[in-house]
Amino acid sequence: MDYIIEMLHITKEFPGIIANDDITLQLKKGEIHALLGENGAGKSTLMSVLFGLYQPEKGVIKVRDKEAKITGPMDANTLGIGMVHQHFKLVENFTVLQNIVLGMETTKRGFLKMDDARKKVMELSEKYKLFVNPDALISDITVGMQQRVEILKMLYRDNEIMIFDEPTAVLTPQEIDELMQIMRDLVKEGKSILFITHKLNEIKAVADRCSVLRRGKYIGTVDVADTSAAEMSEMMVGRKVNLTVEKKQSSPGDVVLEIKDLSVEAKREGQKKKLVHDVSFHVSRGEIVCIAGIDGNGQTELIHAITGISDMSSGTVSINGEDMSKKSIRYKNTHGLSHIPEDRHKHGLVLEYNLAYNVILQEYFQPNFQSGTFLKNDKIYEYAEKLIKDYDIRSSEGPFTITRSMSGGNQQKAIVAREISKSPDILLAVQPTRGLDVGAIEYIHNQLIKQRDAGAAILLVSLELDEVMNLSDRILVMFEGEIVADLDPKSVTVQELGLYMAGAKKEGE
Numbered sequence: 001m002d003y004i005i006e007m008l009h010i011t012k013e014f015p016g017i018i019a020n021d022d023i024t025l026q027l028k029k030g031e032i033h034a035l036l037g038e039n040g041a042g043k044s045t046l047m048s049v050l051f052g053l054y055q056p057e058k059g060v061i062k063v064r065d066k067e068a069k070i071t072g073p074m075d076a077n078t079l080g081i082g083m084v085h086q087h088f089k090l091v092e093n094f095t096v097l098q099n100i101v102l103g104m105e106t107t108k109r110g111f112l113k114m115d116d117a118r119k120k121v122m123e124l125s126e127k128y129k130l131f132v133n134p135d136a137l138i139s140d141i142t143v144g145m146q147q148r149v150e151i152l153k154m155l156y157r158d159n160e161i162m163i164f165d166e167p168t169a170v171l172t173p174q175e176i177d178e179l180m181q182i183m184r185d186l187v188k189e190g191k192s193i194l195f196i197t198h199k200l201n202e203i204k205a206v207a208d209r210c211s212v213l214r215r216g217k218y219i220g221t222v223d224v225a226d227t228s229a230a231e232m233s234e235m236m237v238g239r240k241v242n243l244t245v246e247k248k249q250s251s252p253g254d255v256v257l258e259i260k261d262l263s264v265e266a267k268r269e270g271q272k273k274k275l276v277h278d279v280s281f282h283v284s285r286g287e288i289v290c291i292a293g294i295d296g297n298g299q300t301e302l303i304h305a306i307t308g309i310s311d312m313s314s315g316t317v318s319i320n321g322e323d324m325s326k327k328s329i330r331y332k333n334t335h336g337l338s339h340i341p342e343d344r345h346k347h348g349l350v351l352e353y354n355l356a357y358n359v360i361l362q363e364y365f366q367p368n369f370q371s372g373t374f375l376k377n378d379k380i381y382e383y384a385e386k387l388i389k390d391y392d393i394r395s396s397e398g399p400f401t402i403t404r405s406m407s408g409g410n411q412q413k414a415i416v417a418r419e420i421s422k423s424p425d426i427l428l429a430v431q432p433t434r435g436l437d438v439g440a441i442e443y444i445h446n447q448l449i450k451q452r453d454a455g456a457a458i459l460l461v462s463l464e465l466d467e468v469m470n471l472s473d474r475i476l477v478m479f480e481g482e483i484v485a486d487l488d489p490k491s492v493t494v495q496e497l498g499l500y501m502a503g504a505k506k507e508g509e
């Protein structure tokens with residue numbers, strides 16, 4: 001038999017929900033096997049079962065034809081199974097090398113054999129073209145590099161079966177291409193890969209086969225070469241999805257957001273330049289303006305300065321003609337600003353709160369949700385139920401679900417629902433569809449257009465070029481902290497946009 005892993009009739013329940021309902025998944029040796037499914041379909045749960053983090057109520061796991069009991073990550077590791085999680089498990093103030101050997105330290109007469117470890121890590125890094133610096137601190141390296149450290153951790157442990165849980169959601173387009181190549185190299189060396197992603201083009205690019213889950217159930221497995229992206233998307237969602245957004249010509253009204261000469265100084269040593277350099281632009285009612293750029297060109301710092309998450313060194317931020325540069329975050333939030341943040345765990349949700357409390361986070365003190373010092377829970381839960389229905393937020397216990405236990409995509413939907421439903425004057429939407437399935441992306445795109453047409457000003461930050469081209473009425477390109485071009489999406493090609501983003505082309509050339 002050529003299966004290295006067989007998960008047979010797996011059932012895993014959580015209170016109120018059957019996350020995996022009689023699922024069978026077979027991984028061939030040496031293949032890249034994609035796992036596709038809507039948000040909350042049960043993909044991460046199934047992979048956590050394989051990695052020993054959850055015990056299934058029913059079903060059998062076979063590894064290399066032998067039935068296996070996987071009671072924890074140590075068991076998984078002994079069986080050669082490794083996993084890169086959606087949110088990495090690295091120790092921030094340890095070096096790359098320390099993280100890789102953690103828990104695997106070999107000693108000689110009580111001394112760590114770090115030289116041997118370093119040698120092995122460097123050999124693996126070179127063989128798979130991972131190019132990591134073993135002495136860098138995790139907190140100092142990019143997310144893309146951190147992911148490579150996770151890959152090296154698996155290689156260092158001689159893992160043959162590798163699980164990647166939505167690895168591309170946090171990567172830039174270039175890093176995604178590089179990861180695809182790394183995955184191809186891994187299978188060439190005999191590794192077998194399970195790969196969760198929502199992006200059908202990635203499945204088309206690297207996967208051999210694809211299994212589809214829907215609402216906890218197994219739908220089927222297809223050979224990727226013989227199946228179109230549209231067919232796979234239909235299997236997943238149960239209907240056809242239209243990702244080209246229908247929108248009419250924008251008719252911008254009054255200016256809502258006005259940014260003048262905004263700069264942000266670098267804080268870390270060694271960074272000399274300003275991270276944001278004298279940036280000026282405006283966004284008017286009824287238009288979607290997109291900031292396009294390769295990650296790390298100052299977009300994050302610009303948005304943090306506008307919202308007040310971090311300080312700007314000079315410049316002004318005005319909303320509806322009022323200078324809000326020195327105002328608090330809450331003041332801005334209650335005077336027209338909404339923000340879908342880049343980092344949903346750090347700035348988007350209180351993970352220990354339930355879903356209902358998370359969707360009123362910025363409004364709980366308003367009279368409709370609070371009377372004196374008492375929260376009006378009936379009103380809060382009623383409001384949450386409405387958002388859950390409108391945005392199809394799936395979870396085990398509805399408004400009572402603790403958000404930490406929700407699937408990543410459904411956490412994202414909760415934030416988007418909260419921010420859009422405030423009917424803001426200006427919405428800062430940073431990677432609003434990150435981690436969402438195609439059905440949810442279609443819905444969110446339509447909501448953004450609806451807000452625009454109702455008179456909101458929208459500032460979109462996205463690394464997805466398709467999203468930028470589809471949604472925006474104007475594109476501002478950010479390069480090395482400056483806005484280097486103001487483009488009309490109808491007259492610019494994706495290739496030209498790429499050149500502006502890479503600094504290879506300037507406006508007027």
Ligand SMILES: Nc1ncnc2c1ncn2[C@@H]1O[C@H](COP(=O)(O)OP(=O)(O)OP(=O)(O)O)[C@@H](O)[C@H]1O
Pocket residue numbers: 014015017019037038039040041042043044045046394395396405406407408409410435
């Ligand atoms: N620890 C948990 N406790 C309770 N419910 C959970 C837990 N983990 C997952 N669930 C629920 O199980 C269901 C499946 O979640 P899972 O994370 O497996 O989905 P997913 O397919 O990976 O989704 P996404 O694409 O959004 O990441 C969801 O409804 C989720 O709320």
